[in-house]
Amino acid sequence: MTDLVLKEQIGPVLKVTLNAPERRNPISDIEMIDALAQAMIDADATPSVRAVILTGAGSAFSSGGDVKKMAPGQGLRDEAPVNTRTNYMRGIQRLPMLFEALEVPVVAAVNGPAIGAGCDLACMCDVRIASEKAVFAESFVKVGLVPGDGGAWLLPRIVGFSKACEMALTGEVLSAAQALACGLVSRVVGPDDLLSEAIDIANMIAGNPRHAVRMTKRLLRKAHGTTLADTLELSAAMQALAHTTPDHEEAVSAFTERRGPSFSD
Template sequence: MTDLVLVEIEDAVATLTLNNPQMRNPISDTEMIDALISALQRVGRDRSVRAVILTGAGKAFSSGGNLQKIGSPGELGGGDPIDTPDGYRYGIQRIPLAFESFELPIIAAVNGAAIGAGCDLACMCDIRIGGESAFFAESFVKLGLIPGDGGAWLLPRIVGYSKASEMALTGDPVHAQEALSCGLISRLVPDEELLSAARQLALRIAANPPHATRMAKRLLMQGRDQRLDQHLELAAAMQSLAHTTAHHKEAIAAFKEKRPPRFSDA
């Protein structure tokens, strides 16, 4: 079987590519879920990796759920309703939890369609950039469904409640320029420059001390739901560790000596 998630590591940047282009890279099947989580765990343990890019093979980022299987016996919606919650918990809901615990900065390079769970997958990433052909659709309502993979939690935190409601309640697509305007993506580039632009951004992140970038990401993520006093307490605890690292000492030494810093992987 072809690898469903390709992993390429070069110059401290790991590129993960969803690799089922014939189906437009759906992520709801157990095999893809396992492959994606395994890839995240692999690069997350690799101390030489400092930033990650996620993209899709072919002309789509991800079509979301596999509509060929939904409602079939043994698949989501195809059995006793009492069993459906476990189907989600032990299925596609494992993906947002894996992203929530993933410490490395991850950039979604959105090529073409990011539909339903594919839109939510992009929202699980820390940064999203889009090619000119990119479009997003929180389209569950079109199928008589709701976002079952965390989309209703993720999307308002990115584009605000009003725009998230518009997307989720109409299910209509948001094309690249509108996605840029509403903050769903932070950068829009020509399709042929998408991976190059993502890589340049990843290298800018990877040039920084790796412990600090991991902690900064964690602080940003946890800050979404903390009171200010809780956030400041966590920041103080993390900063106490950051002050002791060789990376911090090297950064200060390089500043004083007016030279580029040299950060090891350790």
């Protein structure tokens, strides 16, 4: 059987590819969820991985849920609703919790349609760039469902409450240009340039001190759901740690000596 998730190390960057192109890379199957989760856990635990790129094989980033497996007894849906609830919690809902806990930065290189849970998967990443061929839709209502994977929490924090409501209540498909305009992605590039652009961004991240990058990401994530006072307190604690790292000392020395820094961590 073909690996559902492919991994390729490119220097300090790990490229992770959803690899079910014949089905447009759905992420609702437990096998895909397990494979993606394990790839991200391994990346987070590997010091040589300074950044991750997440993309899809073939023409799609991810079609989200597999509509063909939404009948009772298939996919996440059980004959008993209480079991369906458990299936969601132990299945696809593991992904937003995992991505929220990751310290390694993740860049989504959205190569094609990111639909439903696929759109939400992109939202779980820290940076999103899109091919001109990418489209996005929070389309659960189109099949009579709600965002069951955390999209109701993710999307408003990225595009704002009003735009998130518009996307989720209409199921409207956004072009890459529209996604850029509302802040869903930060860059749109030609299809042939997507991977190189993602690698450039990931390498810029990877070129900075690892501990500072990971703590900065943690601060940004924590700030989503806490007060300014709590964020400042956590910032002070992390800054106290950052001041003691060899990479901080090297950065200061390099600045005063007017040379490029050589980070060790």
